[in-house]
Amino acid sequence: MEILKIEIKNENKILSKLEEDIKNLGGNYDYNPIWQSIWWNLMLQKTGYIKKWFFIWIYEKNELKNYILIEKRSIWAGFYALFVLGWPANIYKINELKDELVNLWKEENTVYIQIEPLENDIIFEWFKDIKLKIFIEKCTVLIDLEKSEQEILAWMKQKWRYNIKIAEKNDVKIEKALNNEKNLNIFYDLLKETNSRDNFNINSLSYFKNFLNYLYENDLWWLYFAKKWDKVIAAWIFVFYEKTAAYYYGASTSDNNFRKYMATYLLQWEMILEAKKRWCTLYDFLWITCEDDKKSHLIWVSDFKLKLSQNVKKWPKSQIYINKKAIFILFYFKNFLKKFLK
Structure with a gap:
């Protein structure tokens, strides 16, 4: 057995080989998290949202x-934390990997480590269940793409099927958008319009520019438009990674x-069909409000997603390993005050 660690800085032959090995390993899983892929890490580096990436x-x-x-991210005034999203995918030598992760905080001098796991039975010693920033919302809706089109439609609520027909009847067109500044601005203007309506946080325009550039260059996912009379009335970004397709933005x-033309319903349906063509086995709507969370910022979108499928998946709680208790307490209190004063 060989355990190795590197800092990811740029694309090279070693990383290409590792990504190929990751894909081969992921072929054994039903769910393939994009957050534990090398290309995702490299893309985030280009957006400037992380300080460093490590691969063990x-x-x-x-x-x-x-x-x-x-990921190594800045959390507050020169302090950093380590974040692990969508891990572990399996439990082989899990404690050895955990030990390497804990050792890394000493080398990088971080305040805490946060794991957002996908395995319900993984509980690490010394890690605590403390609610901080959530990267992976704890509930999502999945569609089994191995079912036939008729079976998937049958699982949808009748209102969804009806709205798809409305969009088709009114000649709403779905098309893959070219990656250029004009289309980026169309998407971002619609995103700001959606934000003013539904009140959620959005990333910067420069983030989406780097984001889409990297993804188009590597043929990983795309921006799609829904049009009526050549006017873009909906714009969504979808990802197709291994066996899993996801509605991301x-x-x-x-x-x-x-809005009366129900373009978003047809857009989702066309992407479900596209995912089936790509031999994906799962379609992930990426996050809804959990049943016990009445204050979630996702309430506005949960009803929309639950009309397509009632197959709700709940991920485990975050696990946090605190390395610098005094700084962590100050950081936690600062976040509490920020939420209280909103």
Whole structure:
């Protein structure tokens, strides 16, 4: 058994080989999290949202058995934390990887480590359940793409099927957008319009520019438009990674003269069909309000997603390892005050 660690700085032949090995390993799983892929890490580096990336992996007889990708992010006034999203995918030598992760905080001098796990039975010693920033919302809606089109439609609420027909009847067109500044601005203007309606946080325009540039260059996912009379009335970004397709970002007009055409419903349906063509086995709507959370910022979108499927998946709670208790307490109190004063 060989355990190795590197800091990810740029694309090279070693990383290409590791990404290929990750894909081969992920082929054994039903759910493929994009957050534990090398290309996702490299894309975020280009957006400037992270300070460093690290990759720790285990090989045995020249075969990748398990791995972990770690983000180092700024949290407050020169202090940093380590974040691990969508890990672990399996439990092979899990404690050895956990020990390497804990050792990393000493080298990087971080305040805490936060893991957002996807396995319900993984509980690490010394890690605590403390609610801080959530990167992966704890509930999502999934569609089994191995079902037939008729079966998927049957699982949808009748209102969804009806709204798809309204969009088709009114000649709403769905098209893949070219990656250029004009289309980026169309998407971002619609996103700001959606934000003013539904009140959620959005990333900067420069983030989406770097984001889309990297994804188009690597043929990873795309921006799609829904149009009526050549006017873009909805614009969404979808990802197709291994066996999992995901609806990642969405924006739509607030003009009721166009909302009545139900373009977003047809856009989702066309992407479900596209995912089936790409041999994906799961379609992930990426996050809804959990049943016990009445104050979630996702309430506005949850009803929309639950009309497509009632297959709700709940991920485990975050786990946090505190390295610098005094600084962590100050940081936690600052966040509490910020939420209280909103």
